Every structure is written in C-alpha cells, then in structure tokens.
Amino acid sequence: MEQSVLVIGGGPAGLSAARTLGGLEVKTYLVEKAQKLGGRPILEDYHTLIPRKMKPSQVLGPFIEEVQSNPNVEVFLNTEVEEVSGSGGNFSVKLSNGKTLKVGAIVVATGFTHFDPKRKGELGFGIYPDVITNLQLEQMFSREGKLYRPSNGELPKRVAFVFCVGSRDRQLGVTNVHCCRYGCALSGLQAMEIRQKYPEVDVFCYYMDVRTYGTWEYPFYWEPQEKFGVRYVRGRIAEITYSPQDGRLRVKHEDTIVQRPAEIPMDLVVLVLGMEPSEGTKKVAKLLNLKQNPDSLFIEPADEVGDPTVSNVEGVFIAGACKGPIDIESSISDGRSAGVNAALYLRGAKVGA
Numbered sequence: 449m450e451q452s453v454l455v456i457g458g459g460p461a462g463l464s465a466a467r468t469l470g471g472l473e474v475k476t477y478l479v480e481k482a483q484k485l486g487g488r489p490i491l492e493d494y495h496t497l498i499p500r501k502m503k504p505s506q507v508l509g510p511f512i513e514e515v516q517s518n519p520n521v522e523v524f525l526n527t528e529v530e531e532v533s534g535s536g537g538n539f540s541v542k543l544s545n546g547k548t549l550k551v552g553a554i555v556v557a558t559g560f561t562h563f564d565p566k567r568k569g570e571l572g573f574g575i576y577p578d579v580i581t582n583l584q585l586e587q588m589f590s591r592e593g594k595l596y597r598p599s600n601g602e603l604p605k606r607v608a609f610v611f612c613v614g615s616r617d618r619q620l621g622v623t624n625v626h627c628c629r630y631g632c633a634l635s636g637l638q639a640m641e642i643r644q645k646y647p648e649v650d651v652f653c654y655y656m657d658v659r660t661y662g663t664w665e666y667p668f669y670w671e672p673q674e675k676f677g678v679r680y681v682r683g684r685i686a687e688i689t690y691s692p693q694d695g696r697l698r699v700k701h702e703d704t705i706v707q708r709p710a711e712i713p714m715d716l717v718v719l720v721l722g723m724e725p726s727e728g729t730k731k732v733a734k735l736l737n738l739k740q741n742p743d744s745l746f747i748e749p750a751d752e753v754g755d756p757t758v759s760n761v762e763g764v765f766i767a768g769a770c771k772g773p774i775d776i777e778s779s780i781s782d783g784r785s786a787g788v789n790a791a792l793y794l795r796g797a798k799v800g801a
C-alpha cells in the first residue's frame with residue numbers, strides 16, 4: 449500500500465481534502481489545472497458568498513495558505529492527470545507536466561461548470577448586451593464595484609432576475625432536470641445588495657418556486673422582500689426582447705399566480721445559471737471508471753453505501769460539485785470527509801462497501 453494520496457482539483461472540496469490529509473501527516477499531491485488554487489469562487493471573482501456574506505478570500509484564503517505551507521502537501525498548478533493505471537492501494541498516475549506519481553488513494557474534486565445560457569436562445573443572452581448572467585453580476589460588483597447597463601454604462605432603473613436558467617428544465621432534455629441549489633439564495637443576496645446600494649432601483653425575481661432550503665429561507669427569501677422591497681413574481685418567462693423605441697428590454701411572461709400574460713420593461717436582466725459537470729469531471733470519471741449519472745454525467749457515489757464520498761472504485765473518493773450542485777460549505781465538509789476516508793484507507797481500514 450503506497451502511503452500517499454492524490455487530490456485532483458484545488459477548489460473548496462479539493463482544498464479541504466488536501467488540508468485534512470496534510471493535517472493528518474499524509475503525503476499529499478494536489479493537482480490543479482488552473483494557474484491558482486481556490487476553484488470557481490476565486491478563479492471567477494465571486495463577490496460575496498451565501499450564507500455568511502463573507503468574501504471568497506476570507507473563506508478560502510486560510511485553506512490555501514495552510515495547504516501551501518504544509519510540508520506534507522505538494523501542489524502542482526497548471527497540471528492535469530493524463531493517465532491512471534493500477535488499483536486501490538497502488539495507483540500510478542501520469543501528470544501533464546511529465547511527472548509520474550505512485551499513490552495509494554485518490555480524491556476527485558474536479559467540480560462543475562456553468563450552464564451556457566446561449567442554449568436558451570429565447571432569453572436573449574449574447575444578443576442583447578443588457579442580458580447578463582449572475583456570474584457576470586458577481587464580477588461587476590467585485591471587479592468594478594458598481595451596477596450598470598453594459599449597453600450604455602448607466603444605472604438601470606429596473607433589474608430582473610430569471611431563476612432556473614439551465615436548471616429544472618425538461619425542455620433541455622434529461623440532462624438539466626436537477627436544481628442548482630445555490631441560485632435562489634444567491635439571487636436574494638444580490639437583489640438585497642442592489643437595493644441597499646441603489647434604493648432607487650426596482651428589483652424583480654421571476655421564479656418557478658423558491659428553494660431557499662433549510663436556514664436560508666428567512667435571510668434570502670423573506671428578508672429581500674420585507675426589508676429591501678424586492679418583488680417576487682411567480683412566472684414562466686416566454687421570451688426576452690428589445691424595444692428600439694425606448695432602448696429597454698421586455699420580459700414577456702405568464703404570471704402564474706394571477707394567471708395572466710404580462711410584458712414588463714426592464715433595463716438589466718440577470719440569468720441565474722445552473723450547474724453542469726466540468727470537462728475535468730467528465731474526463732477524470734472516464735480515466736478512473738467512476739460511475740456517472742447517465743443523464744447529467746455528474747459522478748455518483750457507490751451503490752448501497754451510505755457514505756456520499758465513497759466511489760464505486762476502491763481507493764477513489766469523491767467530493768464537492770463533481771457529484772452535483774452543492775454549496776461551498778457543504779463542499780468543504782465533503783472534502784474533509786473524503787480526505788479522512790482516504791487516510792483511513794491507507795491505514796487498512798475498511799472504507800465503503
């Protein structure tokens with residue numbers, strides 16, 4: 449049994465796994481294909497995180513520092529896994545930097561990618577500059593510190609959030625029927641941020657139903673409405689168009705509470721994006737023969753094992769958004785659990801089925 453672990457992916461889940469393993473004094477290799485650690489929240493400059501309203505650097509900075517300073521953890525940036533041979537206890541892994549590693553266990557934490565909103569052509573993304581994604585709104589806040597209409601740089605008078613773009617959508621086929629889990633709560637937070645900074649801007653949230661699950665219900669559903677005057681409209685969006693007469697967008701929808709079609713002028717429309725498995729997740733799943741959901745292609749835990757970080761391949765553990773939509777705190781817990789399982793496995797403990 450090789451006494452070392454490979455962690456693939458340096459996002460919240462992989463960082464947490466590597467930090468746990470390093471803390472347990474297990475020799476750990478952390479391979480990240482991007483040029484820095486932190487996963488999507490750091491690589492893509494998220495602004496403020498649900499649920500604690502902290503900055504990505506506040507949440508993930510300590511993980512990055514610990515992983516980088518722990519002598520048990522060796523980090524490879526700009527690197528991917530090319531080939532894997534052997535089996536649990538004795539894997540041989542070829543990296544894209546030419547190095548070959550011998551490891552006893554592997555933690556897969558290769559994460560997700562965003563739904564491409566161009567696949568929902570009727571929403572006008574890529575056609576009208578004032579239709580943006582919720583990721584672009586995060587970046588507007590974090591990189592530029594202000595809200596504006598990309599078409600003319602002016603402050604919008606009305607902003608609409610459209611929930612569930614690429615989530616819970618059977619029109620896209622079977623691949624995107626899952627809920628993204630973070631979207632309703634993040635939209636509540638972004639809507640409050642807009643109203644707090646620009647009280648003159650009206651904000652509307654168009655939803656199928658609101659899934660601010662668990663303790664997120666009050667701070668990210670009721671508070672936006674009761675304290676910040678955000679308006680929630682239960683409606684299905686039929687189309688987003690542009691009116692050259694007034695230079696504003698038109699959100700055409702059916703209000704499913706009053707059961708009437710409506711068309712509201714908007715200055716900025718924010719599409720709340722769903723999550724899909726990343727290319728890295730799909731590639732690594734194939735390299736390691738991991739079980740994937742046949743429709744979404746997210747990696748699935750082993751059958752009939754109660755532990756969600758145990759995969760169908762002995763010695764391989766799975767954590768975070770490579771398994772489906774998940775929030776950052778749960779990704780961190782998941783990474784820790786996968787790290788502990790990998791360490792137990794090296795010590796000969798029975799992990800899994």
Ligand SMILES: Cc1cc2nc3c(=O)[nH]c(=O)nc-3n(C[C@H](O)[C@H](O)[C@H](O)COP(=O)(O)OP(=O)(O)OC[C@H]3O[C@@H](n4cnc5c(N)ncnc54)[C@H](O)[C@@H]3O)c2cc1C
Pocket residue numbers: 456457458459460461462479480481482486487488489494496497498499527528529557558559560561562582583586630634721726727728729731732767768769770774775776777779
């Ligand atoms: C717009 C948006 C805003 C969000 N805001 C919040 C929020 O406020 N709060 C919250 O809790 N959640 C939020 N989320 C969800 C959050 O992004 C995820 O929970 C989290 O990023 C999952 O962490 P992860 O480590 O599993 O995956 P990722 O963050 O995707 O990290 C995976 C890492 O693996 C690397 N990788 C991929 N393939 C390979 C490979 N083959 N080899 C090596 N490395 C590889 C990637 O480069 C990446 O660094 C948001 C999501 C979106 C889309």
